[in-house]
Amino acid sequence: MKHILFSLLMVTSGAFAQSLPKTEAGVVATVKKQMPETEAFLEKVVNINSGSLNKEGVRTVGKLMSDELGKLGFKTEWITLPDSLNRAGHLVATRQGKKGKKLFLIGHLDTVFEKSLPMEPFTRVNDSTASGQGVNDIKGGDVLVIAALKALNDQKLLDDASITVYFTGDEESGGGAASRIDFVERAKKCDIALAFETAQGLHSVTTGRRGSSSWTLNVKARTGHSSRIFSDLGYGAIYEAVRILNEFRRTLGQEQYLTFNPGLIVGGSEVHYDDKTAKAETIGKTNIVAGTALVKGDLRFLTEAQKESARTHMREIVDKSLPLTKATISFSDGIPGMEPSAANDDLRKQLDKLSRDMGIGPVQAGDPGSRGAGDVSFVAQYMPCLDGLGASGKGAHSIEETMNTKEYPLLIQRTALFIYRLTR
Known part of the structure; x- marks a missing residue:
C-alpha cells in the first residue's frame, strides 16, 4: 500500500x-x-x-x-x-x-x-x-x-x-x-x-x-519610592516603554506590508539579557518605580524605502520622552526585501x-x-x-x-x- x-x-x-x-x-x-x-x-x-x-x-x-x-x-x-x-x-x-x-x-x-x-x-x-x-x-x-x-x-x-x-x-x-x-x-x-x-x-x-530586521529599545528612568511616580520621579521606564510601543502601533500599524512585533519586554529595577540564549532576567518590586526597561522586536517591510521610513518614524517617537525618562532605539539588518x-x-x-x-x-x-x-x-x-x-x-x-x-x-x-x- x-x-x-x-x-x-x-x-x-x-x-x-x-x-x-x-x-x-x-x-x-x-x-x-x-x-x-x-x-x-x-x-x-x-x-x-x-x-x-x-x-x-x-x-x-x-x-x-x-x-x-x-x-x-x-x-x-x-x-x-x-x-x-x-x-x-x-x-x-x-x-x-x-x-x-x-x-x-x-x-x-x-x-x-x-x-x-x-x-x-x-x-x-x-x-x-x-x-x-x-x-x-x-x-x-x-x-x-x-x-x-x-x-x-x-x-x-x-x-x-x-x-x-x-x-x-x-x-x-x-x-x-x-x-x-x-x-x-x-x-x-x-x-x-x-x-x-x-x-x-x-x-x-x-x-x-517582505524582508526582516530587528530592533532593540532601551529605556532608563529615575527610580525611587512608588508614591513619587508622576511627580518628582517622573513616569518610570515601564510607562515610557508602553508609550513608545503604543505610538508605534497607533501611527504605523495600518501601513500595508509593514509590521513590527515586540517579541520580548522586561522592566524593573534591573534588567539583564543574554543574546546567546534570548533569555532575560529582571528584579523589581511593586513599591519601586522601574528604572529600566528593555524591548526587543522585529520589523518587516517590502522595500528598503519602507524600512528606512519606518525606522525614521520610530526614532522620532522614541525621542519624545515622558518626563525624567530617556529611551534609545537601535536597529540591525537581517534579510532584505x-x-x-x-x-x-x-x-x-x-x-x-x-x-x-x-x-x-x-x-x-x-x-x-x-x-x-x-x-x-x-x-x-x-x-x-x-x-x-x-x-x-x-x-x-x-x-x-x-x-x-x-x-x-x-x-x-x-x-x-x-x-x-x-x-x-
Missing part, C-alpha cells in the same frame, strides 16, 4: 501531458516513474533532525543531497563558515553548459525544529497529506529540486545546462551577513534565481516578499504559460504580505526571481506541518519543465 497514492497520481495526471511536445511529455513520464524513490528519499531526510543549531544534522542532510546531485553530474562543494557563527555551512552544486539561461536554484538544509524538540517523523496522514518536521519548509522543496533534475538527467536534458544549486544551512536562524557572502557572489554569475520555499498551491507564486518587479512578473508569465500548457491552470502572483523573509531576497536586486516553488502544504514551523501529496508530483513535473525551457 506504500506507494498507492503516487501510482494513482501517475494515472490521473496523465492527461496534463497530452498537449506537451514529445520531449517534455517524456520528462513528465519520468517524474511519475520516479515518484516512489522520490517519496522514499523525502521520508529519509525528514526523519533526520536538522535544526539550524544542530550542525551535525544539517551536514548529514547536506551529504545526502550532495550524493544525489553528484550522481547527476554536478560538482559539489561544502562551504564552511567561521566558527564564530556557530552554523554548519552550505551545500553548493554546479553544472556548466553552453545553452540558455544560467539558473540559481535556492533551498535550505535546516529547519526551525531544534534537536531539543520532540521529533515528528514523516507520517502519511491520509491519501492527500503527509506530515513531519520540515516536510514542506523546506525539505519537500529540496527533494523537489533533486527529483526535477533527476528526471531531466534521465532524459539527457541537462548536458548543456548551466545550473547552480545552493542549499544554505542556516536560513531559519541566520548566521548574519557573513554567512551569505559566497551565496551572493555565486548568484551574481547567474541570470535567474528560483527559490523553493513552500508553495501556496498550484496557482500562486511569489514575485515579492524582495521587491516585486516587472522582470519577476515576466518570469511568472513564463511559468503561467507552462502551467497552462500542462493543463494545470494559471499561475498568479501571491500577496507579498503573506510571506516571511527568505534567502532569495539576498539576490533579488541582481536578477529576476521567483519563490514559493517548493512543496505545498500547511502549518510550517509547527508540529502540525503538512505537505499536500496530491499536488507534489505536479509541482515536480512543472519545475522540471520550467528548468528545461529556461536552459534549452
Whole structure:
C-alpha cells in the first residue's frame, strides 16, 4: 500500500501531458516513474533532525543531497563558515553548459525544529497529506529540486545546462551577513534565481516578499519610592516603554506590508539579557518605580524605502520622552526585501504559460504580505526571481506541518519543465 497514492497520481495526471511536445511529455513520464524513490528519499531526510543549531544534522542532510546531485553530474562543494557563527555551512552544486539561461536554484538544509524538540517523523496522514518536521519548509522543496533534475538527467536534458544549486544551512536562524557572502557572489554569475520555499498551491507564486530586521529599545528612568511616580520621579521606564510601543502601533500599524512585533519586554529595577540564549532576567518590586526597561522586536517591510521610513518614524517617537525618562532605539539588518518587479512578473508569465500548457491552470502572483523573509531576497536586486516553488502544504514551523501529496508530483513535473525551457 506504500506507494498507492503516487501510482494513482501517475494515472490521473496523465492527461496534463497530452498537449506537451514529445520531449517534455517524456520528462513528465519520468517524474511519475520516479515518484516512489522520490517519496522514499523525502521520508529519509525528514526523519533526520536538522535544526539550524544542530550542525551535525544539517551536514548529514547536506551529504545526502550532495550524493544525489553528484550522481547527476554536478560538482559539489561544502562551504564552511567561521566558527564564530556557530552554523554548519552550505551545500553548493554546479553544472556548466553552453545553452540558455544560467539558473540559481535556492533551498535550505535546516529547519526551525531544534534537536531539543520532540521529533515528528514523516507520517502519511491520509491519501492527500503527509506530515513531519520540515516536510514542506523546506525539505519537500529540496527533494523537489533533486527529483526535477533527476528526471531531466534521465532524459539527457541537462548536458548543456548551466545550473547552480545552493542549499544554505542556516536560513531559519541566520548566521548574519557573513554567512551569505559566497551565496551572493555565486548568484551574481547567474541570470535567474528560483527559490523553493513552500508553495501556496498550484496557482500562486511569489514575485515579492517582505524582508526582516530587528530592533532593540532601551529605556532608563529615575527610580525611587512608588508614591513619587508622576511627580518628582517622573513616569518610570515601564510607562515610557508602553508609550513608545503604543505610538508605534497607533501611527504605523495600518501601513500595508509593514509590521513590527515586540517579541520580548522586561522592566524593573534591573534588567539583564543574554543574546546567546534570548533569555532575560529582571528584579523589581511593586513599591519601586522601574528604572529600566528593555524591548526587543522585529520589523518587516517590502522595500528598503519602507524600512528606512519606518525606522525614521520610530526614532522620532522614541525621542519624545515622558518626563525624567530617556529611551534609545537601535536597529540591525537581517534579510532584505524582495521587491516585486516587472522582470519577476515576466518570469511568472513564463511559468503561467507552462502551467497552462500542462493543463494545470494559471499561475498568479501571491500577496507579498503573506510571506516571511527568505534567502532569495539576498539576490533579488541582481536578477529576476521567483519563490514559493517548493512543496505545498500547511502549518510550517509547527508540529502540525503538512505537505499536500496530491499536488507534489505536479509541482515536480512543472519545475522540471520550467528548468528545461529556461536552459534549452
